[in-house]
Amino acid sequence: MEVDLDAHIQAIVDNNAILEAARCLFLKTCGPARCLWDRFDETPPVTACGPLTPALLAKVLRQMSLEGLRLEFVNGNKSLAKLFREELAAQRMALPSVTVWAYPHPMMVEFIPTVFPNLRVLSLTVPKTWSDLTAIASELHYLNTLELREKKWSLYTLRHVLEIFPSIRRLLIDGKLMDVRVSDLISIFKTMPNLKNLSFLGEIQVDYWDPLFGKSHDFALEFFKQCPRLEKLTRYHQIKIYRPVRQENRVIKVEVAEATEELKFSWNPYTVV
Structure with a gap:
């Protein structure tokens, strides 16, 4: 308390x-x-x-x-x-x-660069106004790992928030993504040239009519083909970690393992570089 x-x-x-x-x-x-119901709480x-x-x-x-x-x-x-x-x-x-x-x-983030000038890892809930993130992003000179939390993501929100942090190397998205087309989702991360480690903590519900609906392995394979610098894709809702197998700069298959690692970047500082 x-x-x-x-x-x-x-x-x-x-x-x-x-x-x-x-x-x-x-x-x-x-x-x-x-809460309106507090008056009934004894x-x-x-x-x-x-x-x-x-x-x-x-x-x-x-x-x-x-x-x-x-x-x-x-x-x-x-x-x-x-x-x-x-x-x-x-x-x-x-x-x-x-x-x-x-x-x-999700409130008042403008103090972060002043108080924490040497941040490498930042975990936060997305503020209601994206301009707050825009104001601090350029001042976080050492940031390479980002964990963003939203109860339910839209592709519109995800795209605009990630445009503020284009150089991130490690990214964790916490929250649900509903009725998405895989090609639309991948197009967002293709614009992040340094992204090597991408994790989804919540459920990704692929549109029923999408060609990759229900095909988790092909979902990962398509990610690695279109995001050539991506080295690891984690889907904690499925408890799966995917890694690409490359041959002559071409992804030929995907290796799968169980996701037994720490779920949050934010609470494991010694493994984040």
């Missing part, structure tokens, strides 16, 4: 033995939900964080040399998430050691 965070931070603040040893931090809090209401909590959290983060950081403020858009962003801006805070940053909130 947000209200308990202050006590947890107080337990480690200025404790150099803990703070200097930590390299990854995953912090998840729960703020006060705002459980005690969730309380927001105290006014000093954001500054205390910022202090602890400054004392650490983190490489990977994930902050998940559930129901915190009007409490901890908002106050913490304001604290970062007020302090003009930067965390240059952080290279992996996961922020599953």
